[in-house]
Amino acid sequence: MATVLELIAAQVVSRNTFSSVTLARARDAITDTVGCMLAGAVDAAPQAVASAFAGDIGAEGASSLVTGGRASPPLAALVNATAAHCLDFDDNFHPARAHASAVLVPALLAVATANASISGYQLVAAYLAGLEAQASVGFGVNPSHYNRGWHGTSTVGCIGAAAGVACLMGLGADRVAQAMSLAASMAAGPKGQFGTAAKPFHAGMAARNAIEAALLSRAGLTGRLDILERHQGFLDLFGGDQAAGWADLPLDGAHVIETRGLVAKLHPCCASTHRAIDAALDLQAEHGFSLDEVIRIETKVGRSARDNLAYPDPADEMQARFSMQYCLAVALLQGRLSLSDFTPEAVSRSAVRTHMAKIAMDAYSPEEERGVERLPHKVSITLQDGRILHAERLHAKGSIACPLTDEEKRAKFTDCLRWAGIDGDDMHGVVAGLGDAASVRTAMEQVAR
Missing domain, CATH: 1.10.4100.10 (2-methylcitrate dehydratase PrpD)
Structure with a gap:
């Protein structure tokens, strides 16, 4: 055999x-x-x-x-x-x-x-x-x-x-x-x-x-x-x-x-951030809010993604690539992420740091993930005017379900x-x-x- x-x-x-x-x-x-x-x-x-x-x-x-x-x-x-x-x-x-x-x-x-x-x-x-x-x-x-x-x-x-x-x-x-x-x-x-x-x-x-x-x-x-x-x-x-x-x-x-x-x-960062970034940018494009208007952002990701994103307060550009807080804050502040956002100088920007504390990350439980190959990553954004916006993404931009042009x-x-x-x-x-x-x-x- x-x-x-x-x-x-x-x-x-x-x-x-x-x-x-x-x-x-x-x-x-x-x-x-x-x-x-x-x-x-x-x-x-x-x-x-x-x-x-x-x-x-x-x-x-x-x-x-x-x-x-x-x-x-x-x-x-x-x-x-x-x-x-x-x-x-x-x-x-x-x-x-x-x-x-x-x-x-x-x-x-x-x-x-x-x-x-x-x-x-x-x-x-x-x-x-x-x-x-x-x-x-x-x-x-x-x-x-x-x-x-x-x-x-x-x-x-x-x-x-x-x-x-x-x-x-x-x-x-x-x-x-x-x-x-x-x-x-x-x-x-x-x-x-x-x-x-x-x-x-x-x-x-x-x-x-x-x-x-x-x-x-x-x-x-x-x-x-x-x-x-x-x-x-x-x-x-x-x-x-x-x-x-x-x-x-x-x-x-x-x-x-x-x-x-x-x-x-x-986006030039860990793929574990991408679906949340894409979902948040979708909401921003639809509702036209700025990051200054945001009170709170809650994300829910897979357990492996949570484990990958181990740096809520990154000390350098390598850690920043594995920080949901940094990557999502930059994306919503600028409307995109670029290679220039991952330098020692960029990571220390106060304009970004002040918003990172607004961002929280949770993960699915083992029971929720058991027997399921893929679950969507979810984003909930609370605005100063009282609105709470929700979005989720099963596939990131760049996948065959949502290919790059x-x-x-x-x-x-x-x-x-x-x-x-x-x-x-x-x-x-x-x-x-x-x-x-x-x-x-x-x-x-x-x-x-």
């Missing part, structure tokens, strides 16, 4: 045709992630990672780093994925409870830029393989795994990305399964690190580990193919008390990017370039065209120039 890893590997290797919707969404995700990588390159987190391994970075390495120089593919993935995730502007993927693209795209680009023969279509196909593998691994352990405190980006993301990298390397289903098995031994990352530079490092760690697992598999190293489901395996140790396992794992059918999609972020996608990419100090009017077209490039390496060299 085939193991779970063998079933997943056989599925992702055999899927070689994709719908136009699937391909378009994958290309959008890759473009969005490259924008986040470029914006994040100037942040302290990837700069520190690059500095730590400066002796292994030079002009002659196989893969390019967004922080400058070239290095081996695993090191390039480590730095670039840290950059992709450090501003928390990269997409979310609910089936894996992970920042799927922040791991996948840097890992795949590190391999593709080391081999001029890899085409854009191969990159997209490998991305889709890795995404489906992440969804399949996450199916068996989430949401219990995530609620227990594991950062799915560096656990589920690592294992799934190993499948994508192995596919890009042209490995067969047996070696793809072995790459995932080895990656399961590398999966780690506690959510207790949220609000620190270790969180984006989790994405870098997962991307590096995915490449190393695929390389080790290609070289013949093996692990147990039943490591997900066996005693003392991934489910047993990481799953939590409500993890279902993979007995009902759906395979075949439409690709998960078409049925579930990704959530492209409109083409103009919003382009504006986000431009904002990322501006934040990085890059003047690249034609760069969006180059990155958006990666999926059609004859050589990913050649196309990315144009971006680098």
Whole structure:
């Protein structure tokens, strides 16, 4: 009887045709992630990672780093994925409870830029393989795994990305399964690190580990193919008390990017804030109030979101990204959030701080959440004139239920370039065209120039 890893590997290797919707969404995700990588390159987190391994970075390495120089593919993935995730502007993927693209795209680009023969279509196909593998691994352990405190980006993301990298390397289903098995031994990352530079490092760690697992598999190293489901395996140790396992794992059918999609972020902060922000902005647009007119704001979110948002009085920009009070106050004060709202100076603004005490956050009970995959986040706003306004959101702006417009996608990419100090009017077209490039390496060299 085939193991779970063998079933997943056989599925992702055999899927070689994709719908136009699937391909378009994958290309959008890759473009969005490259924008986040470029914006994040100037942040302290990837700069520190690059500095730590400066002796292994030079002009002659196989893969390019967004922080400058070239290095081996695993090191390039480590730095670039840290950059992709450090501003928390990269997409979310609910089936894996992970920042799927922040791991996948840097890992795949590190391999593709080391081999001029890899085409854009191969990159997209490998991305889709890795995404489906992440969804399949996450199916068996989430949401219990995530609620227990594991950062799915560096656990589920690592294992799934190993499948994508192995596919890009042209490995067969047996070696793809072995790459995932080895990656399961590398999966780690506690959510207790949220609000620190270790969180984006989790994405870098997962991307590096995915490449190393695929390389080790290609070289013949093996692990147990039943490591997900066996005693003392991934489910047993990481799953939590409500993890279902993979007995009902759906395979075949439409690709998960078409049925579930990704959530492209409109706001550069923890996704746990987004539905409340969107609901509050909806109320502000409808009723025309200012934050000065607000007496009280009450929010109700999922338990995992409450745990993620651990900083009601953030001390710096990293903590501010995980503060409902800060993010919601800024959004209602300005009508939007931008990358410039997450600097030490911005976080200390008295104009924002005076309103944060008005904002409270509560969470659903375990009983309310039991057996329900997704509950809406709710907002109640009490105004000085006595009105109490209510709104709720099941899906954030940027989900397939409420997608970003083409103009919003382009504006986000431009904002990322501006934040990085890059003047690249034609760069969006180059990155958006990666999926059609004859050589990913050649196309990315144009971006680098």
